[in-house]
Amino acid sequence: MFGDYSLGDLGAIFAMQGFAGLILFSVYLLMALGLAIIFGQMGVINMAHGEFMILGAYVTYLCSTFFQSYLPSLFPIYFFVAMGLAFLASGALGMLVEWGLIRFLYKRPLDTLLATWGLSLILQQAYRSIFGAREVGVELPAWLIGSVQVTDTIEVPINGLFVMAVTLLITGAVALLIFRSRFGQQMRAVMANRAMAGAVGIDTDKVDRTTFGLGCGIAGVAGSAFTMIGSTGPTSGQLYIVDTFLIVVFGGAASLVGTIASAFSISQTQSTLEFFLSGSMAKVLTLLAVVGILMLRPQGLFTLKVRR
């Protein structure tokens, strides 16, 4: 498959596909972070996670049109506002869902699967009714359009760089939150032993609700970033949820480093293979590789070594 390309061409292709993979990596990572936090703490597999992401994308779309019509002078910075709002909207919806639905099902993990799947259908239909079945795209401010010419054959898009910077920032913030803050400490305690966390004085219900909101909020930001690389439709979230599950399982649940490493390897493999093969073949090969590795390491890529 490499036959028709010169060595220089191949280098450029790998570099550019690698960069495209990095943008995919950003969206995957943000999605997987939220999913992993929620799964790690509450054992809830949130099938509606993709729809929380799409909510963020729609919020970004609304922001883009709002700023275009009413505040054109501030249009260049609307994306920052949109990301904040996306986080708040998805986070608030997440907390509402936890309060109204999930908390009754903590002792029935299979039912949460069904319930969140039902929720995802409801949300999809809601999006269809509100925003229409047609996909929508956002208008990017001028400074995000265009690309940086690195060499004659390699150029990287600016919006991609922006998405990556945002992802790095959020991942860093999440890591700080989990490992340095008082709330993160309570989260980890609840994750380790729920009954005992309550018995040392931690309000586990409150921690659960906040964690669920946080996970969904990060998905909202992922949706915001997603608008730069794809158009938003009611069912766009579905395309990403399976890959995100794959990343969480592959990385080893509840391991931040594992999630990052697995999001990176899966997105890179997929992006590079997609150039040479068809998209579905790329997916098949990626899946096969992941299944193979998981058979050898069922606990995922990274786990903590500690006496239990």
Place this chain on the structure above:
Amino acid sequence: MLQTVPAPPPPDVTPAAPAMLAIRGLHAAYGQSEVLHGLDIAVAPGEIVAVMGRNGMGKSTLMKTLMGILPATSGTIAIDGHDVTGLKSHARVARGLAYVPQGRMIFSTMTVQENIETGLTVTGARRVPEDLYAMFPVLLEMKDRRGGNLSGGQQQQLAIARALASRPKVLLLDEPTEGIQPSIIREMGRTLKAIRDARGLSIVVSEQVLSFAMDVADRVLVIENGAIVHESLRADIDEAQVARFLSV
């Protein structure tokens, strides 16, 4: 062999002081099978009470019910005059209850310091108080190690420090001697009494080891099939009689 010890009329050993922990008619059940059949226990401020009994007699169930991990089916639990029966675990901790569970249950992936800090939640304090580390110097030495990598005795100290961090009025310990070597058990008895003397808190400890109970407790209760069948102050305890309750 059939036990023919007549259930003695409960001797009037309940201290006159108002109870720090008052349990009245406490029933608890796992699903349909009732484990505690109406317990009445009162613990005075600064008193150490040992609850003794063989495996499966309801000691741990009593502890879990007091802590709110298992709901009481009827009866009341009050701490310092406040009814906590309907409260969740964390709210009971805020009312002054602290718990060192069987098997210690420290958060194994978190560092020693972080483990203690989880106990600070209800106090709002941010830093581990100096006096806790002074009480358990080994924990200061190991404050950045993961809790799971400590030895059993060190984990036990960590679990006690974590419980004390919430400034409790009543400390519950569930079989603290389980899996701990004898020299450390004696040390632990001294520590518990020192904690009681320093902070004036009440301690309820469930035990199978009679020598340990005799060492620390002011009063010994024997629980059998979910009911208190024997009660005596340490001063006038009949060791042989209690030992008979504990023999299998």
